[in-house]
Amino acid sequence: MSQNLQALGAQAYAKAVKYELDYGCCPQCVLATVQETVGIVDDQTVKASHGLSGGGGLLGEGVCGALSGGLLALSAKFGRDRDKLDRGRYISNFKKAKELTERFRKEFGGVTCRQLQQQFTGRTYDMWDAAEYKAFDDARGKQCAHATGTVTQWVVEILQRSAAQVM
Numbered sequence: 001m002s003q004n005l006q007a008l009g010a011q012a013y014a015k016a017v018k019y020e021l022d023y024g025c026c027p028q029c030v031l032a033t034v035q036e037t038v039g040i041v042d043d044q045t046v047k048a049s050h051g052l053s054g055g056g057g058l059l060g061e062g063v064c065g066a067l068s069g070g071l072l073a074l075s076a077k078f079g080r081d082r083d084k085l086d087r088g089r090y091i092s093n094f095k096k097a098k099e100l101t102e103r104f105r106k107e108f109g110g111v112t113c114r115q116l117q118q119q120f121t122g123r124t125y126d127m128w129d130a131a132e133y134k135a136f137d138d139a140r141g142k143q144c145a146h147a148t149g150t151v152t153q154w155v156v157e158i159l160q161r162s163a164a165q166v167m
Helices: 003-023 026-038 043-048 049-053 065-078 091-110 113-121 130-140 144-164
Strands: none
Touching: 003 026, 003 065, 026 043, 026 049, 026 065, 043 049, 043 065, 049 065, 049 113, 065 091, 065 130, 065 144, 091 113, 091 144, 113 130
């Protein structure tokens, strides 16, 4: 991996971690950082990702919001356009999404918000209960921010590698 790509990935990691620690909402932090680092993502996509936080609606049951943000970023670049719904599955986007998801699972021991809560803290939480959410926030420390930064770094690196291959 080139030094420029590593530096850009490290810069994206640091910014996404800061955003997650300062503002929360991991999918938005991933997408905002990708937008500011390499473009591709528009403001509407950042906004639309808001409900994906906490595994979807803060319920913990769905895919980790950071991973969801990463998948959205990849699809913003490689996914199928609205006017091409009838033109095949665009399998290359699914391959990149699979790569990101498998790498995430290997690194963090799961893909759902609840699985990560369990990995990070030894238990799961009801994020709709104020006391439970506070307990989760205290127990997780910077681990969710690290996951957010890591996904962002990987996505930026995938996007930049793909851009370099086109040139």
